Amino acid sequence: MPYIRESIITTVDLVGKVHIAPIGIIAEADGWVIAPFRPSVTLDNLTAVPFAVASYTDDVRIFAGSLTGRRDWPLAPVEDCPVPRLEAALAHSVLKVETVSDDPVRPRHFCRVLGQGTHAPFTGFNRAKAAVLELAILVSRLHMLSREKIEAEIGYLTIAIEKTAGPEEREAWGWLMESVTKHLAGEEHGKPASS
Ligand SMILES: Cc1cc2nc3c(=O)[nH]c(=O)nc-3n(C[C@H](O)[C@H](O)[C@H](O)COP(=O)(O)O)c2cc1C
Structure with missing residues (x-):
């Protein structure tokens, strides 16, 4: 089984409206695969604007909130990227979709890492x-x-x-x-x- 990193994925639509969703990104070669189920806003946004930011956060309210209708979490801009990150990110990766393997259930978007940033220390497991x-x-x-x-x-x-x-x-x-x-x-x- 591949290594999976549980992240908060931000994407935008054509008018720049931001969407956040918890997604497990899958390690592959020197990049990450985002595999959103059909139908999903994340899938529509990646098709329209092929960039995403993976925010790595230990604030588990954002995972729980995003699944239960509480998606309004503070965001911060990322330099040279159309997509913002979570303000609460300890670190983030900027991902650009390079290839898509289509699939009726869960198309796989292979992404190259364009940049990374670190914002706060990791303070241990809980x-x-x-x-x-x-x-x-x-x-x-x-x-x-x-x-x-x-x-x-x-x-x-x-x-x-x-x-x-x-x-x-x-x-x-x-x-x-x-x-x-x-x-x-x-x-x-x-x-x-x-x-
Ligand atoms: C930790 C975690 C990992 C998840 N990973 C995925 C994933 O890889 N693909 C996916 O489609 N949904 C995944 N989900 C479920 C989505 O977050 C959820 O269905 C979300 O609403 C996606 O749809 P949306 O883009 O329309 O918001 C995950 C949920 C959690 C809590």
């Missing part, structure tokens, strides 16, 4: 941050998972939240758990599952 990231991935796949699998994963991840979370991780966890609760309630009432 289990609750990792747990929020895992729950964010689970929330993005709720429609594919059984209730048993969802409840088992959450049971395990809750241990790290209870033992090691600060206020930001608790807030992010709460946003994601609202989505899980809604999803499971919908299932109970026979509605189609949604993420």
Whole structure:
């Protein structure tokens, strides 16, 4: 399996409107592959303007928020790039789409790294941050998972939240758990599952 780096990807449309989405960028040769599912704003934007910025951040509220309708996170301009980065990025890479392997499900955009920047120190691992990231991935796949699998994963991840979370991780966890609760309630009432 390839190495995957969980990032916040910013892209822009033709009029410069910025979109942010959590995306796992895939290491390949000397660049990174962005593989957005169809349909998605990220895919439309990469097709219109073939640049992206990958922001590397330890603020897990941005991962949780972007999945739960809270996309208004502060941005900062990047020199010589049409796309901004997250203000909260510890570091970022400027990515230019060089080739696209089309696919009916998930076209792969191979990107060359045009530049990188570092903005703040990495201050160490935290289990609750990792747990929020895992729950964010689970929330993005709720429609594919059984209730048993969802409840088992959450049971395990809750241990790290209870033992090691600060206020930001608790807030992010709460946003994601609202989505899980809604999803499971919908299932109970026979509605189609949604993420
Ligand atoms: C950590 C993480 C990694 C993700 N990686 C991908 C990815 O590689 N491709 C993708 O299409 N969606 C990925 N998702 C889900 C997207 O963030 C989500 O579906 C998003 O809304 C993309 O659609 P949009 O561009 O229309 O906003 C990921 C979510 C999380 C939390």
